[in-house]
Every structure is written in C-alpha cells, then in structure tokens.
Amino acid sequence: MRRYILHQLPKSPKTYASIVISSLFAVIAIYLFIQVAEHMQSVFNAIYSGKEYLIFLTAPIFFALIVFIDKKYFKYAGGSGIPQLIAATDSRNKVIRSMLLSFKIAIIKVVFVSLAMLCGASVSFGGPSAHIGGSIFYNFATLIKLKRKLLIHSVIAIGGCAGLIVAFNAPIAGFMFAYEEIGRKLKKQALILIAISCGIIYLFFDIFFSSGYYLIDLSSNSLELKLIWQLLPIAIIGGIFGGLFAKISILLITKFMFEKTKKVIIMALIMGTIVASLNYISDNQIAGTGQKETLMMLDGKSYGIEFVVFKYISTLASFLSTIAGGLFMTSITIGSGIGSEISELFPHINHQVIVVMAMVAYLSGVIRAPLTSAFLVLEMTNLLNLLVPAIIISFIASVISKQISNKPIYEAIASNYLMLTSKH
Template structure:
C-alpha cells in the first residue's frame, strides 16, 4: 500500500510539472461540450419563456384560460420543489455550489445535477420567475466538466481545473462573453491569478463562445447603438451613480438573506415553497409581463428613455421584490441577470432625477444605464473586473471602459466601507452551515494545490522555517515568475510567489483555507 501511494505521489508530481498542454486540450474539449449543453439550455429557456408570454397574451382575450394556467403553474412549482428537495445541490444559483466543490466543501454528482438543474431551471425561468440563466449555466458547465473528468479517470487536481473550465465556459456561452468567463474564474471562483487557470479557462471560454455564437449569432446580448463616451464634464456624476448603486447592491444582498430566512421559517414543506413565486409570475404575466424572466428585453426597452420616474420606481420595486421571492424559494436560477436589470432601472432613475432637477436632459439615459448595471453587480458580488468586462462584452461597447471603471471602483469602495461581504461567499456559508449538502467524504489519494502569496500578507517576507505550517502538507516548489524554486527552510517567500502544496485529499479543504488566509491576510499592513 505504501509503495502504491509513493508511486501515485510521484506520478502526481510529474504530471503537475508537465500537464500544461494536456490541460489546454482538456479546456478546449470541455468548452465545446459545456458550450453545447448551455446553448441547449439557453434555447430551452427562451422557447419556454416565449411560450409563456404567448399564453399570457392569449389569456387577456380568453379569460376562461386563466384558472387552467394557474393550475399548470402550481404543478410546475410543485415539481420544481420536488427536484430541489431530492437534489439540494441544484437550489438557487449554482455558483456557490461550484465554489464549494472546488474548495472541497461540497460534493456534486455530475449527471444528476446536470439533469435536475436543466429541468428545474427550464421550469422556473420558463414560467417567468425573476431568475437569470447565468448561475445554472455555470453549474451545468461545471457538471459537464466533472463528468468528462470522471469518464477519463482524471486526478482530483486536474478535475478541479477542468471544473473551473466548465464554469467559465458556462458563463461565456450564457452571455456571449468569453473574457468575462476567464476573469470570473480568476476573480470569483479562485480569488487569485494562476497561469494554469487563465490558460485553460481561456481555451474553454473561447470554445464555448464559438459554439454559442454559431447558434445565436455574433451580436451582443444587449442591443445598444449610437452610444459614445461619457463627457469629462459629467464625471462627477459617475461618483454619485457609483455611490447610489453601491448602496443598492448592499441592500439587495441583505434583503436576499432575509428572504431566505423567511422561507425557512415558513411552515410549508420544501416541495411547495416554489409554488408562491410561480403563482406571482402568473399574476404579473397578466398585469406587468416586462418583469418576467431574467429581464434582458426590459434593459433594451429602458434604453429608449421613455419611462417616467413613477414607472421606473414601480418597475424597480416589483422587479426587486419578485427577484427576492423567486430566489428565496430555492428555485433553480441565478441572480446575475436580475441584478443587471435592477442596476439598469437604477441608472434610468438617476438620470431622470438629475435631468428633472436640471430642467433639461443633462445626462444621456443609455450611457448611465450601462454604468449602473456594472456598479450594481460589483457592489453585490465584489468582483469589479468581472463587472467591467462582462458589461463591455454584453453591450459590445468599448467606449465606456474608463467611466465604467470609475463607477465600479466607487461601488466597490462603498461596499468595503460598509463591510459588505460578497454575496456568493455568504450563500456558500449558508449552504454548508445548514447541511443542505454535507461535506464529501474525501477520496483516497493526493492533491496538489496552488496558493498565491499576496504582497503584505503574513507570509510575505518570511522564511519557510519561520511559519507554523499545517500538518499533512508538503511545499513541493515555489513559483516565482518563470522560475521554479526548490524550497528549503531558509528560502524567503515574496509577494507574488505561488506555493505548490502536496497533501492528502482528506486534508485538502482545511489546508487550503488556512494557507489562503495566511497568504492573503494584509491586516498588518
């Protein structure tokens, strides 16, 4: 047994230093497979939601159909609840679950998650719930990647890299945004820069984006035309807009957690909880169909600037409440796209109020609408680079990069001042704390991980022998730029180094958490 473990360890280390090109090929393959799966999912959502809108239009002239449709919605909500009850990993967005899998805190059965998430997401978003396709697309992509790894018998370390590739491909295919898919993997899923992740995720995202554009066309998600850069004379308003959407993003996070708590206290079994937002979707489909689904068509409508302040306030309130009610029920669906819509409505309100106070159209609605989307997302997720790149790719406009960056930086600063935590980080803690998906029983074998040393952290400037390292971990090498250093007790760590750590699977999650904290804690600075 010991000889077998030594052989496995040697094989693992040898592959770690020589698998860049294999990982690149795996990323392309995963991108094509995940892209195809997400394209099918996206097509199913659009077909189902279009059919629902047709039903609502028909109901306005054929009232007798309304009771029958509400019965269908009740059944749809019940089936969705049953799926969530049987497969807790498909509840909600799916992004926290993917993060949990990568951190070793959650376990995912790839084919069950794929089928249940596909079916549950199609039912929920297709019925009109205010949920986005990006979260399910990311989890579907990750599940396809995990299945690919399992079928080919990949080692756990390589499997995690490929799961990251699948998640990146899912976002790229969902929004036609390949670069945002890569940045999302680096900034949100891993919270660090790694050449391995960047290279493989980029390959997967580009492959998935190719598949998506082959099916849906080359155009961006939002159809904005004729928008120029924000004049320098209006840059003071960027700070004001960033502060406003920053506060609103923080408020959205807090309200989201409260609605989750409210649903948990309801004396109703899990399979019946999604019925409430399904019924509300039926009502809103008759009186305010604009708020159904993710809402990207609503963003295109807002570009016209023909909405009054009163209409925008009503839209904001209804969309906000409907999103919280939909997501809080644990129905499969994301919050990325609804947050972008809420941000766009907020941007429209900001321009309407400023223009009303000025007495003339001082600000152009379209420009500030785009900026508000990026700022709102940044304040909630606390991933500013992802917000900037995602909005740029979704709009196809590169003229507002500077102004978008200012709004996102302001919104991020507001979130930091109020010590608001990233929404997906909190959601992951809630999943693991309530035992919705217990921590997996670690498989036998070894795992290799990369830990980036941040400048100013506890490890920066320390000799290896001066730090109390967790048991059951071995520092295999130190990557410093293009150099690969063999570690010794006298070796001094520097900010920007990458520690390559070898450990057993059973200790990997705890060691990753402890070393990541030590390598990123800059409180002493």
C-alpha cells in the same frame, strides 16, 4: 518566462483533449439549454396573454413543485448554480464535488429553469449556464481520471467561464468571473490554463452560434473623463440596493436552507404567490430575464419606477424560493430601470451611458465582483471604450455594498452548501 508558463500547464495530451472535447460539448449543451429556456418564456407569454389570472394557480404550484423535487431527489440543483461551483472548487472532497456537479444535476437544471420560465419567475440563465458548464467539465475530467487538484479545480472554473461566454457572448467577463468568483482561491498559475480555455470556448461559440452582441451595439457613445464624478450617485444607489438584495438573500436562504422540506415548500409557495401577484399587476412585464425590457430602456423607453420596484421584489422572491434560476440578466434589468428613471438628472451625459453605468453599478452591488460586472455589461453593449468609468463605478458600488452585506452573496451561499453536503 516561456519556461515558467510551460511549467504551469498540464503535460498530458489527454488533459488537453479533455478540455477541447468538454469545451465543444459545453458550448452545444449551454446553447441548447438557453434556446429551450427562451422558448419557454415565449410559451409563457402566449399562454397568459389575456388570461393573467391563471398565474395565481400556476406560479405557486410550480415553485413548490420545483423545490419539492429538488429537495427530495436531487438536493443541489436549485438556485443560481454559482454557489455550487464555488463550493466544489473550495472542497477537497471528491464525494462532495460529485454531489454538486454531475450530468444528472446538469440535466435537471435545464428542466427546472424551463419550468421556472413557464410560470413567470424572474430568473435568468447566466448562473444555471455556469453550473451546467462546470458539471460537464468536471465529469469529463473525472472520466479521464484527472487527479491533480489544481487541474480539477481549474476545469470546474473553466466550465463556469463557459456559462457566461455562451449565455452572454462575453469572453473577457467569463475569464474575470473565474478570477473573482469561482476560482478566487486557485493559485494564480491556474489562470494561464483558464485563459487559454476561455479562448477555445469562445472560438467554438463564435464559429457555431454567435449572433452578435447580447444586447445592442452602443460603441458610438462616449463619456468625457471630467464627467465621471457625476456618476457617483449611480454607484451609491447601485451599491445600496444591490447590497440590500444580497443581505436579505443571505439571511433568509441561510435560515431556510437547513429547514425540513415542508417549511422550504411553504416558503416557495409564498414566494410563488408574490411573483404571481406582481406579474398580474404588471401585465407579466416582470417575468423572465428582462432582456427585452432592457433593450427598450436603452432605446429611451421608460417603464416607470413601479417596474423597478416590481422587478426587484419579484427577482428577490424568485431567488429566495431557491428554484433554479440566475441573477445576472435580471439584475442588469433592474439596473437599467434605475438608470432609465434617473437619466434626466444628468443632462450632460447621454441617456444610454447613464443606463449602462446603472446596470454595472447594481450588478456589482449584488454579486460583489466588480471586474466581472463591468466587463459583462460592456461586452453586452460593445462599450469597452468606457472601461475606465465602468470599473470606477463598479468598484465604488461593490465597496458600498460591502458595508451592508459583509460577505458576497455567492460565497455566503456556497459556505452553506459545503455544510449541507457534509451532512449527507
């Protein structure tokens, strides 16, 4: 066994040095990115407080501006960033990988997400953090002239892991994310190096920046296994609405991805106007990641079914516009809204448990990565004692979502990026 494990690991000391340096650099860069983006959300709240009408001017203009700059000068800095990581690991072409993952892309990603937060877009940081991390790791690997394809693709996956670990303080979810999404085509031997690297990344993050659970410590909650069957409706609802989100996104993004810049900008203007309208109606409650609202709903507050609808539409509009921004926390917020509204239908199960399971179900329905979805939400809330019901709910939601949208959302968009890069 020892000989087998050692055979799978790189033998060059400079490879390990590169991973350690990349880990430290990525942790610092992603942490600073999140601090800047969160500050921009605070600036947004300050600017528009009492002046909600201004968003009708700024949101459409900012949406169009971000898309225009990206399409004209960068081409691959928009969207979540996870499809770019998947496309880079799927490609054997160095030129294509360099197009999708570069220091330039990482820097402009920070700018684009900050602008998105400043204009009230419903976006989060997980996907962009993964894109930034993947870009950093890939370019450090290039600097040391790493040539073995398995190692090159592995370090890209490790960079994606770094994004989730730093953004959400979720090391297990970060590893599962590499297994299910970014590195799904990697040989299983690569997972040994990825697991070790996740440990190094988490160690750096925990030493320098960790401030506790991303959401709240709910470890005092429990669930009797005989009540798991009652959670089936939650899995069904999460799978259906998550699958519809993925289906619509894949359909429209695929349609507009290859269109001329003018049509894409018009699409961004329309989506920006939709987001502006929903912000105005909701007093800006649907802007940003939704972390604050999720914490309130876990604490028992109800924002009403209209919040769920508005957040769903605004997140869909933000994603369809192809501005930079992720789906993880916004999807979790939508799931928490669903759970909050239906929790009274489950009198024998704690409200917080219902909300958490709805978060898992909806996220799994959207991204179709059931292990990542379960571990991410449970690590955010310190509820790993509910791992069994969470995984069951997550897998059921994923299966139901598949009946609506055959191909996972990130994988489908990644295929489009591979086709797009082959034209340049």
